[in-house]
Amino acid sequence: DTGVSQDPRHKITKRGQNVTFRCDPISEHNRLYWYRQTLGQGPEFLTYFQNEAQLEKSRLLSDRFSAERPKGSFSTLEIQRTEQGDSAMYLCASSLGGGRALSPRNEQFFGPGTRLTVL
Amino acid sequence: GQSLEQPSEVTAVEGAIVQINCTYQTSGFYGLSWYQQHDGGAPTFLSYNGLDGLEETGRFSSFLSRSDSYGYLLLQELQMKDSASYFCAVSLNYGGATNKLIFGTGTLLAVQP
Numbered sequence: 001d002t003g004v005s006q007d008p009r010h011k012i013t014k015r016g017q018n019v020t021f022r023c024d025p026i027s028e029h030n031r032l033y034w035y036r037q038t039l040g041q042g043p044e045f046l047t048y049f050q051n052e053a054q055l056e057k058s059r060l061l062s063d064r065f066s067a068e069r070p071k072g073s074f075s076t077l078e079i080q081r082t083e084q085g086d087s088a089m090y091l092c093a094s095s096l097g098g099g100r101a102l103s104p105r106n107e108q109f110f111g112p113g114t115r116l117t118v119l
Numbered sequence: 120g121q122s123l124e125q126p127s128e129v130t131a132v133e134g135a136i137v138q139i140n141c142t143y144q145t146s147g148f149y150g151l152s153w154y155q156q157h158d159g160g161a162p163t164f165l166s167y168n169g170l171d172g173l174e175e176t177g178r179f180s181s182f183l184s185r186s187d188s189y190g191y192l193l194l195q196e197l198q199m200k201d202s203a204s205y206f207c208a209v210s211l212n213y214g215g216a217t218n219k220l221i222f223g224t225g226t227l228l229a230v231q232p
Contacts, residue, residue: 004161033219042123042206042222043162056219091161097218106150106169106210106218110161 004111006092012117013082020078021114025094032075033108034067035091036060043091049075050097082118089113121145123223125207130229131197139192139226141207149212151183151190152220157203165205166192194228202230 005024013019025032030051035043046065048056051072064082069075079086093108123143131137141151150169154162168174168183168190180193194201204227208220 031218035220035222040224042208042225043220045219045221048219095218106152106167107164108220110154110163112161 006111006114010115014119018080023075023092029094031095031097033093037089084118087118089115121221125223125226128227132231135197136195141190143188143209145209147211149210152208153192154206155203197230
């Protein structure tokens with residue numbers, strides 16, 4: 001396993017269109033996170049899964065955003081009716097952990113990201 | 120709300136030592152991490168402090184003072200390849216159910232020959 005992968009790496013779309021991104025985490029990792037990063041800023045937390053359960057969703061995530069992790073493996077992030085403000089790098093990360101047995105190092109492994117441009 | 124502050128830019132020369140500071144105001148604090156991100160690349164983990172004190176990993180060290188809500192990343196024997204953005208990130212923990220990261224705005228380190 002070479003790490004977290006994301007597809008596509010780049011996506012250009014027109015305002016109003018729907019887009020879907022895929023993330024494949026490191027195979028044994030039960031936790032999966034989505035972040036959004038704009039130029040000159042740090043990644044912003046969007047949502048988090050433990051196995052197939054979506055446990056937290058940021059208030060940044062409007063109703064146009066939805067994420068799934070149907071079998072506790074890969075995850076998809078869909079943005080409906082895209083807006084120019086959605087243009088950003090969408091990062092996926094995965095880690096080991098569960099309940100109170102948090103990884104001492106709390107290390108999250110990030111994928112290369114999907115760069116979305118909304119015209 | 121949650122906020123982290125770090126300098127926006129730091130410049131240093133090859134072989135030098137540089138310290139990047141981070142102060143934070145958060146609730147549910149669990150630990151402080153540091154990530155490196157090269158231009159166009161993915162963030163990669165450098166170091167983590169769950170307890171007060173110094174953690175050393177090769178040329179990189181990180182320090183945490185929970186009472187001061189302060190930490191720093193120390194990079195020694197700087198190399199050109201260390202030119203990158205460095206982010207501090209707070210792990211939030213609410214009853215052990217999540218360890219999401221809240222990132223600072225990043226410090227752009229430029230290493231000059």
